[in-house]
Amino acid sequence: MMERTIFHKIICKEVSSKIVYQDHLVTAFEDIKPKCPIHILVVPNIYIVNLNDITENHERLLGHMVLICSKIAREKKIHDSGYRLVMNCNRNSGQEVSYLHMHLLGGKPLGDFLEMEK
Numbered sequence: 210m211m212e213r214t215i216f217h218k219i220i221c222k223e224v225s226s227k228i229v230y231q232d233h234l235v236t237a238f239e240d241i242k243p244k245c246p247i248h249i250l251v252v253p254n255i256y257i258v259n260l261n262d263i264t265e266n267h268e269r270l271l272g273h274m275v276l277i278c279s280k281i282a283r284e285k286k287i288h289d290s291g292y293r294l295v296m297n298c299n300r301n302s303g304q305e306v307s308y309l310h311m312h313l314l315g316g317k318p319l320g321d322f323l324e325m326e327k
């Protein structure tokens with residue numbers, strides 16, 4: 210049987226978290242170890258491991274995830290100062306939780322994330 214991740218349990222509220230938004234497609238909640246003042250995770254309610262597993266059928270869902278990030282950014286009043294959306298995929302990106310998610314990061318200058326060692 211498939212092992213359920215922590216995000217499965219957060220979505221169905223078996224594990225408590227600070228949910229900031231939920232609808233029939235996605236759930237958004239505060240990251241337990243925020244990397245900046247605003248650090249929200251947006252996840253689909255259906256299980257997808259990561260970007261390697263998306264198909265044409267998920268186009269609307271992925272668009273919805275971006276739309277919800279944009280709405281939350283406005284609600285949190287970081288839309289003018291700016292923010293970043295990040296999706297990690299597999300080992301080299303540092304993906305920790307094997308459940309597709311989008312990070313919404315903001316509330317302070319985030320630096321140049323493209324400046325990385327070769």
Ligand code: 5GP
Binds near residue numbers: 226250296303306307
């Ligand atoms: P990844 O590195 O996989 O892109 O990001 C996973 C994120 O999930 C990390 O930022 C981590 O802090 C967050 N996270 C891991 N476990 C929990 C948890 O139990 N609750 C919440 N709210 N976030 C978690």
